[in-house]
Amino acid sequence: MKTKSIKTLKFLGLGFLEPLIRMFSGEEPKKNASVFIKKTLFPIASMGLFLIIWHSGATALYNKEANERIEKARVEQGEEAAIAMEECIKSGDISCQPNTLPSPAQVYAAYKTLWNDHIEISDKKDKFAQKTAKTNAKRAEKGLSPIEYTGRPSFLDQIGTSLKTIAAGVLLAIFIAIPIGIIIGLSDVLRNSMNWLIQILKPVSPVVWLLLVFMIVKTLITDPDLDKSFIISAISVGLCAMWATLINTSVGVSTVDKDFINVSKVLKLSIGQNIFKIVLPASFPLIFTGLRITVSVAWMVLIAIELLAQSPGLGSFVWEEFQNGANDSNAKIIVAMFVIGIIGFLLDRIMLSVQNFMTFNKA
Amino acid sequence: MALLELRNVSKSYGVGSSKVEVLDNINLSVEEGEFLAIVGFSGSGKTTLINMINGLDFPDSGEVLLHGKPITGPGPDRGVIFQNYSLLPWLSVYKNVKLSVDEVFPKLSSKEKDAHIRKYVEMVNLSHAIDKMPSELSGGMRQRVSVARALAMNPEVLLMDEPLSALDALTRGTLQEEIVKIWSQDKKTAILITNDVDEGIIMADRIIPLTPGPKATLGPEFQVNFDRPRDVTEINKDPNYKKLRNNVLEYLIEVGATRRQVSDQKYILPDLKPVMPGRVVFGKRKKKEKVKYF
Numbered sequence: 064m065k066t067k068s069i070k071t072l073k074f075l076g077l078g079f080l081e082p083l084i085r086m087f088s089g090e091e092p093k094k095n096a097s098v099f100i101k102k103t104l105f106p107i108a109s110m111g112l113f114l115i116i117w118h119s120g121a122t123a124l125y126n127k128e129a130n131e132r133i134e135k136a137r138v139e140q141g142e143e144a145a146i147a148m149e150e151c152i153k154s155g156d157i158s159c160q161p162n163t164l165p166s167p168a169q170v171y172a173a174y175k176t177l178w179n180d181h182i183e184i185s186d187k188k189d190k191f192a193q194k195t196a197k198t199n200a201k202r203a204e205k206g207l208s209p210i211e212y213t214g215r216p217s218f219l220d221q222i223g224t225s226l227k228t229i230a231a232g233v234l235l236a237i238f239i240a241i242p243i244g245i246i247i248g249l250s251d252v253l254r255n256s257m258n259w260l261i262q263i264l265k266p267v268s269p270v271v272w273l274l275l276v277f278m279i280v281k282t283l284i285t286d287p288d289l290d291k292s293f294i295i296s297a298i299s300v301g302l303c304a305m306w307a308t309l310i311n312t313s314v315g316v317s318t319v320d321k322d323f324i325n326v327s328k329v330l331k332l333s334i335g336q337n338i339f340k341i342v343l344p345a346s347f348p349l350i351f352t353g354l355r356i357t358v359s360v361a362w363m364v365l366i367a368i369e370l371l372a373q374s375p376g377l378g379s380f381v382w383e384e385f386q387n388g389a390n391d392s393n394a395k396i397i398v399a400m401f402v403i404g405i406i407g408f409l410l411d412r413i414m415l416s417v418q419n420f421m422t423f424n425k426a
Numbered sequence: 427m428a429l430l431e432l433r434n435v436s437k438s439y440g441v442g443s444s445k446v447e448v449l450d451n452i453n454l455s456v457e458e459g460e461f462l463a464i465v466g467f468s469g470s471g472k473t474t475l476i477n478m479i480n481g482l483d484f485p486d487s488g489e490v491l492l493h494g495k496p497i498t499g500p501g502p503d504r505g506v507i508f509q510n511y512s513l514l515p516w517l518s519v520y521k522n523v524k525l526s527v528d529e530v531f532p533k534l535s536s537k538e539k540d541a542h543i544r545k546y547v548e549m550v551n552l553s554h555a556i557d558k559m560p561s562e563l564s565g566g567m568r569q570r571v572s573v574a575r576a577l578a579m580n581p582e583v584l585l586m587d588e589p590l591s592a593l594d595a596l597t598r599g600t601l602q603e604e605i606v607k608i609w610s611q612d613k614k615t616a617i618l619i620t621n622d623v624d625e626g627i628i629m630a631d632r633i634i635p636l637t638p639g640p641k642a643t644l645g646p647e648f649q650v651n652f653d654r655p656r657d658v659t660e661i662n663k664d665p666n667y668k669k670l671r672n673n674v675l676e677y678l679i680e681v682g683a684t685r686r687q688v689s690d691q692k693y694i695l696p697d698l699k700p701v702m703p704g705r706v707v708f709g710k711r712k713k714k715e716k717v718k719y720f
Contacts, residue, residue: 326508329505330529344516
């Protein structure tokens with residue numbers, strides 16, 4: 064039971080809880096307590112330290128900008144305006160708040176606002192769905208498409224869209240990169256003739272990929288019902304992120320251990336069996352390392368592409384908030400920053416678990 | 427007619443000045459049901475020789491015949507036990523054996539296949555570890571899986587390329603006995619390549635030494651006439667065993683020595699006079715005079 068739960072935790076990437084479990088099961092409580100403190104409490108303490116530094120930094124910046132505003136009012140409009148400005152800032156009025164790095168408290172407040180906003184919007188959506196249920200049923204009978212909610216998306220909807228886009232992009236990358244990687248990994252001639260193309264295209268910036276994809280998709284897709292911006296951003300993400308998988312797959316396939324190839328030769332495996340039973344499993348470690356890099360690159364690129372392509376998602380959320388310039392916009396941007404970071408971290412964790420699950424222990 | 431025949435086989439690697447003639451003028455014929463051991467120094471081309479028999483490599487001149495027909499490539503009629511086991515680390519013991527069974531007996535039903543696999547895993551005493559991964563096994567157990575995999579193909583010829591050289595002496599002894607026991611059950615033709623003369627005497631019917639390379643060739647054959655099943659401790663006491671062992675070893679050492687004399691390279695040694703250590707001191711420095719401040 065204990066070893067099993069420790070194994071599961073380690074598989075999920077929560078290995079730092081191991082000493083706690085050992086401690087409560089009465090195994091060397093003193094030693095495990097100290098390990099737990101070192102492994103868990105110190106990181107928590109460092110989080111606290113981070114918050115303190117952030118808070119004091121934000122306060123310093125706030126005071127600096129407040130003083131500048133007061134000073135500016137004094138220089139331009141005289142003493143009375145300066146006093147009025149000072150009082151205005153102290154009163155917390157929205158019109159004259161300094162617009163700078165938000166403090167942790169403000170970010171937390173912005174997070175709450177976003178959450179409430181989400182609840183409100185999903186409430187509206189439910190009501191809309193109830194209202195249109197009958198009409199939609201009728202329309203479905205007639206073969207018409209249902210009426211959909213077209214209001215403003217909430218923050219969580221944006222996250223969902225981003226995740227959908229990255230899933231589509233990574234799937235595209237997998238379907239392009241792994242077959243090509245296997246083919247060019249198997250043949251030296253093909254690898255040499257494709258190498259220049261890969262080396263040149265690999266460092267191209269996501270922005271350029273986006274423009275290229277835009278050029279092609281714009282001409283190819285004329286159907287107005289299709290979500291063009293989604294297609295463009297998914298394809299661009301896929302194209303930007305697939306190179307790590309492509310290269311790792313081709314390297315993995317071309318460097319399969321000679322012993323395994325000999326086994327395949329002695330057994331006279333057919334080409335298909337050779338690929339699926341020997342070559343692919345033998346190169347899984349490298350392929351999954353490549354996939355992990357692909358996913359993390361895809362997530363990083365996705366935000367930039369959404370920001371540029373104005374397709375819905377976290378990237379455009381950040382950009383809209385920046386353009387918006389409302390009082391809590393900056394705080395919302397920081398919330399988005401943390402969300403992006405945490406999701407990226409979780410994606411990496413998931414890929415690591417998949418990688419551990421799929422690859423064999425080297426004998 | 428001999429089952430397997432090598433006629434005037436030569437093999438070299440590289441071209442021009444870096445050309446190394448590994449094997450030269452190898453003639454060998456192996457009868458059906460025979461256990462043959464080829465003994466040689468490491469680096470003498472033993473693995474090249476066995477690779478030409480299993481079809482992974484081809485001779486430059488001469489021919490390798492199986493049933494009188496030249497070998498065109500590897501095939502399941504020649505089961506190979508590799509030196510470094512070559513198990514697929516992502517497959518369990520069962521599936522490693524299944525891979526070869528699937529290839530060689532595609533027509534068997536899944537039940538028959540299962541019985542077949544279990545029979546051979548049982549034969550090498552690994553039934554308790556049938557679902558383990560190779561990384562969970564010891565070296566000896568891995569080599570046993572490799573033996574089971576080769577035997578499950580039901581090959582006409584069993585080729586063993588230094589199968590036990592990576593194992594410790596005790597495991598080696600038990601595995602030698604096990605392989606011979608399995609071999610004696612259905613008397614397949616077996617070729618063992620080894621660098622250990624004792625191993626050859628304990629296991630084989632016939633020992634042929636391979637002279638040291640380059641241009642290695644086969645020496646005179648030595649018959650091993652001990653009754654089977656052989657008991658290692660009893661053979662050790664037998665005076666014939668010592669005689670045979672000494673003959674093989676003497677032959678190998680003798681060719682090794684002549685081979686060394688053949689070398690025509692002369693080493694010109696520098697004309698130096700030996701110096702007793704401790705007399706000459708390099709870079710002798712004058713002793714620094716101590717500065718006295720007071």
